[in-house]
Amino acid sequence: MDTTALFELLDIRDDDARECAALLATPPSPAVLAALAALEGRLGTFPAGSGTAEGCGESDWIEALLRFAPVTAAHHGSAGIPAEITAATLADIGLNLRINRRVHGRFGLDTWAWLTLHLAGNMFRLGRLQYHLVRSTGGMSPAPEGEWIVGIHIPEDGGLSPAVVDESLLMARAFLDRHFPDKPVRLATCDSWMxxxxxAERLPESNIASFARRFTxxxxxxxxxxxxxxxxxxxxxxxxxxxxxxxxxxxxxxxxxxxxxxxxxxxxxxxxxxxx
Ligand SMILES: CC(C)(COP(=O)(O)OP(=O)(O)OC[C@H]1O[C@@H](n2cnc3c(N)ncnc32)[C@H](O)[C@@H]1OP(=O)(O)O)[C@@H](O)C(=O)NCCC(=O)NCCS
Structure with a gap:
């Protein structure tokens, strides 16, 4: 995949695209190769936590995410996942690069650990929300150990009206039943400041409160x-x-x-x- 197609897939724009192209212009360092090996080892294993690799800094992880994203896209493709769902999911990389500029005023990705989840192939953006398909570890989880659940995440992307949330939850039901019939999902969890x-007490009429009230x-x-x-x-x-x-x-x-x-x-x- 050439960089134009890659940046389109990941929705990487403007100055971020120039910085990312510079990272890809030289062969990967040993640290980047270590991060790539970590990503490869996670692909298709439905991990719940983020990737780690000894001695890898933020920039190494950005480069590894860029280099590995086409592998995740191909993995989704071979599982029959529609290309537009893969693109919507991986576009979170570009969004997080833009957010990093707002937070730190420069190119970077302080949320790189979060994006390693997407590259394992078990995170999906379905309409307004993201769904992370994992096995419950029991304990504090509402589902017994071993049961398949989805963790819901809320990307920054406009409002969160009840209608878009309803639509997304129905999309998730249809998507999971169709693509993961061997991993029946009953419960969705959400761990959030929202x-x-x-x-909900302070802003009872808000979209955020209406979203929160859906959850126990x-x-x-x-x-x-x-x-x-x-x-x-x-x-x-x-x-x-x-x-x-x-x-x-x-x-x-x-x-x-x-x-x-x-x-x-x-x-x-x-x-x-x-x-x-
Ligand atoms: C979650 C989110 C989409 C909600 O947006 P929304 O649908 O516009 O939210 P609400 O309608 O409930 O907003 C209620 C009020 O809060 C304001 N508001 C909502 N999100 C805001 C934000 N990120 N910054 C500042 N004000 C915000 C709204 O403008 C509105 O203000 P008003 O009453 O003065 O008009 C938005 O807050 C967001 O993008 N957050 C970042 C992502 C996030 O927090 N994810 C969860 C991670 S765990």
Missing amino acids: LDPYL VDRCSEAASDGVYFTFRTRDMENLAQLPRDTSLQRAVLERIDDGGSWQLGHGYLELPAAP
Whole structure:
């Protein structure tokens, strides 16, 4: 695959495309080869966690993700997964490169670990949401150990109206039944700052609250910076007073911290709708 086709597949644009082309212009270093070997070892194994490789830095991982993406695309293709679903899934790489520029003001991918999940072949963007097909490990999970579940993720890509969520959940049901009939999925889980019960109480009419109410949240854990990161795209927790308070969400996130509260990660689950 040439770089033009690759960058189109991954939705990598403008300055990011130039930086990525520069990474691909020289042969892979030993660190990149180690990251590539890690990605290869994960492909098709339905891992739940991110890839790791000794001695690999952010730039090595970007290069490895770029070099490996066509392998994941071919793997999807051989499993009969429609090319547009593969492209929608892998476009998260370009989106995260753009988000990195907003967060750090430069080329990079501080979320590279998240993107290693996509390249293992068991993450799918279906309509508005992403679905990560894994086996439950039991324990705190709502599903017994070994049962197939999907982890739901919410990419930044416009609003989250109930209609787009309904549509996506139905797409997921149809997709899983069609492509993974040997991996029956009953439950979808979501671990997110958006499921912090404080948010639905504070902004009951919002799309985020309506999304959160779909889930049974059985526990919460500390995630002090998640609300700030996803609302403001900053990892700086020291200068919160300078952040804007233009939207109701921005105000809710900051006022909770002003009041001495701490944002939580809500751990929730829902039953996927039955096929119509
Ligand atoms: C989740 C998301 C799509 C919700 O968008 P939405 O449908 O517009 O959200 P709502 O309608 O519930 O928004 C309610 C209010 O919050 C504001 N808001 C929503 N997301 C916002 C954001 N990222 N930054 C600032 N304000 C935001 C809306 O403008 C609205 O403000 P208003 O009441 O002053 O008009 C959006 O927040 C987003 O892209 N978040 C980043 C991705 C993310 O957090 N993923 C989860 C990772 S665990």
